[in-house]
Amino acid sequence: MKLNYKLLGYIGISAALFFGCGSTANILTTPVENIDTSPLKVTELTEAEKKNWGHLDLEKDTIPGMAVDRAYNELIKKKKGKKVIVAVIDSGIDIDHEDLDDVIWTNKDEIPNNGKDDDNNGYVDDIHGWNFLGDAYDEQLEYVRILATGDKSHPDYAAAEAKYEEDYQTWTGRKTQYDQIAQAVKNADDTLKKHFGKDDYTMEEVNAITTEDQALLQAKQIAQNVSANGLTMAKANEEIKGIQESINERLNYNLNKNFSGRKTGDDVNDLSDTGYGNGNVKPVKKSESHGTHVAGIIAAERNNGKGANGVANNVEIMALRTVPNGDEYDKDVALAIRYAVDNGAKVINGSFGKSFSPHAEWVRDAIKYASDNDVVFVHAAGNSSENVDIEPNFPDDNVDFVEVSNTYIRVGSLTQKYGSKMVSGFSNYGKKNVDIFAPGSDIYSTMPENEYDFNGGTSMAAPGVAGIAALIRSQYPSLSAAQVKQVILDSGLPLTTKVVVGGDASNVKPFMELSSSGKIANAYNALIMASKIK
Numbered sequence: 001m002k003l004n005y006k007l008l009g010y011i012g013i014s015a016a017l018f019f020g021c022g023s024t025a026n027i028l029t030t031p032v033e034n035i036d037t038s039p040l041k042v043t044e045l046t047e048a049e050k051k052n053w054g055h056l057d058l059e060k061d062t063i064p065g066m067a068v069d070r071a072y073n074e075l076i077k078k079k080k081g082k083k084v085i086v087a088v089i090d091s092g093i094d095i096d097h098e099d100l101d102d103v104i105w106t107n108k109d110e111i112p113n114n115g116k117d118d119d120n121n122g123y124v125d126d127i128h129g130w131n132f133l134g135d136a137y138d139e140q141l142e143y144v145r146i147l148a149t150g151d152k153s154h155p156d157y158a159a160a161e162a163k164y165e166e167d168y169q170t171w172t173g174r175k176t177q178y179d180q181i182a183q184a185v186k187n188a189d190d191t192l193k194k195h196f197g198k199d200d201y202t203m204e205e206v207n208a209i210t211t212e213d214q215a216l217l218q219a220k221q222i223a224q225n226v227s228a229n230g231l232t233m234a235k236a237n238e239e240i241k242g243i244q245e246s247i248n249e250r251l252n253y254n255l256n257k258n259f260s261g262r263k264t265g266d267d268v269n270d271l272s273d274t275g276y277g278n279g280n281v282k283p284v285k286k287s288e289s290h291g292t293h294v295a296g297i298i299a300a301e302r303n304n305g306k307g308a309n310g311v312a313n314n315v316e317i318m319a320l321r322t323v324p325n326g327d328e329y330d331k332d333v334a335l336a337i338r339y340a341v342d343n344g345a346k347v348i349n350g351s352f353g354k355s356f357s358p359h360a361e362w363v364r365d366a367i368k369y370a371s372d373n374d375v376v377f378v379h380a381a382g383n384s385s386e387n388v389d390i391e392p393n394f395p396d397d398n399v400d401f402v403e404v405s406n407t408y409i410r411v412g413s414l415t416q417k418y419g420s421k422m423v424s425g426f427s428n429y430g431k432k433n434v435d436i437f438a439p440g441s442d443i444y445s446t447m448p449e450n451e452y453d454f455n456g457g458t459s460m461a462a463p464g465v466a467g468i469a470a471l472i473r474s475q476y477p478s479l480s481a482a483q484v485k486q487v488i489l490d491s492g493l494p495l496t497t498k499v500v501v502g503g504d505a506s507n508v509k510p511f512m513e514l515s516s517s518g519k520i521a522n523a524y525n526a527l528i529m530a531s532k533i534k
Contacts, residue, residue, distance in 0.1 A: 054439030067524035081474035087340030090291035092283035105316035129319035132332040138253035139326025188219035281319035296446030297463040307452035311467025330359035337366035349466040351459035357394035371405035380458035382428040385502035389430040413440025425503025429514035492519025
């Protein structure tokens with residue numbers, strides 16, 4: 001389930017919006033225990049650095065990126081390598097995007113739009129992949145679906161019920177909070193517009209206000225707090241409106257026990273009931289942007305003078321529309337993984353996850369199937385700020401820490417700021433169940449209809465690593481999927497830094513304890529190591 005992290009940021013500044021600034025609870029410095037020798041970046045990122053920070057290099061740029069640009073400049077240069085198919089199991093992908101249209105996989109064994117399964121793979125007119133959701137978009141969360149059955153004998157029913165009560169209270173509270181924030185910002189904006197007699201007032205003009213009018217003073221303070229968070233009042237109004245829409249979607253669809261979004265007519269509890277869905281892999285609406293953003297991180301056309309550069313330069317994206325605006329179905333995920341393997345993908349990216357999985361064994365068997373067939377599966381660690389060695393997060397590749405796959409990589413998220421705040425506050429972690437960390441906060445990539453924007457989440461970290469896997473498989477095709485995984489983990493940068501975990505300033509741990517490798521992904525090192533194995 002995807003979450004707008006701007007929402008969390010606004011919750012963090014909501015007190016300031018109403019009561020002024022003055023809290024220093026979130027101000028952190030690098031701990032004394034940080035004995036790492038890497039220097040800290042002391043200047044703000046430039047606009048170019050913000051859009052490309054995940055490709056920069058800690059050693060050269062003092063930014064904890066993946067050294068992708070360094071890998072191209074010093075190692076790859078003009079070497080194209082072998083074409084690699086990367087399957088993106090996600091929401092719909094805008095395959096006509098200006099930065100993606102030349103890197104979309106085409107099933108050459110299928111004749112377009114003839115209504116026949118020409119290649120006999122069980123999917124009719126699957127030209128660029130498959131849409132397991134059909135026309136559906138909104139969905140419930142998995143634990144809400146469990147409650148909706150009314151089957152109290154279900155092994156997860158009690159846990160689902162407790163989770164529902166907690167989450168419903170949280171989200172109704174957020175609705176109330178954001179309705180108040182929206183009204184306060186709108187009122188402040190209207191007050192300032194009236195005061196200046198124009199809509200396009202500047203912060204310089206706001207800062208110059210001197211008055212004893214309390215309403216105007218409050219409007220000034222709110223505008224200053226909004227500006228301190230890098231926004232104009234107009235942009236704040238726009239973002240808050242979007243967040244309100246997300247909250248309403250959570251309450252009206254994701255947490256609604258009486259809602260059913262499934263439209264494909266299949267039995268979700270029967271893995272053998274296949275062939276449902278269709279070949280249209282595009283988003284059903286512009287706001288369905290997650291898959292397009294993920295695809296761009298992996299493979300946006302490099303150096304074409306347009307918005308973003310992908311990590312990998314010689315890949316084809318296989319689009320598998322599987323993740324709705326809610327929790328994915330285990331059946332869809334299992335079949336999507338198998339489709340990817342059977343149709344030539346050598347890397348699969350899964351930027352999705354949930355804490356309940358009624359048919360987890362179906363997905364686990366599919367992950368094993370990928371491993372057995374020499375395919376790397378890269379999965380986002382999740383965005384609950386939790387230790388996934390303790391709290392469940394699906395899909396996974398193990399039962400009681402006994403792994404069924406040696407090609408599954410679970411990825412946590414980093415921010416641009418090397419030092420104590422290097423781990424994204426939302427990122428899950430786990431010494432046993434998370435493998436490595438990669439850039440995931442404020443990543444710039446493709447959005448539907450030829451647009452670009454910043455998004456954050458472990459959903460953005462996983463495709464960075466999937467891109468590295470594709471680079472290795474392209475440049476060194478003789479390496480097995482298991483070797484590619486080992487290269488990525490072994491070649492990462494090991495850091496001794498102590499970091500804040502889960503966004504909790506009181507929870508500080510050595511970075512090396514947050515994943516099995518204790519490292520951050522590094523494309524430059526990975527290609528050097530891969531060359532030696534070759």
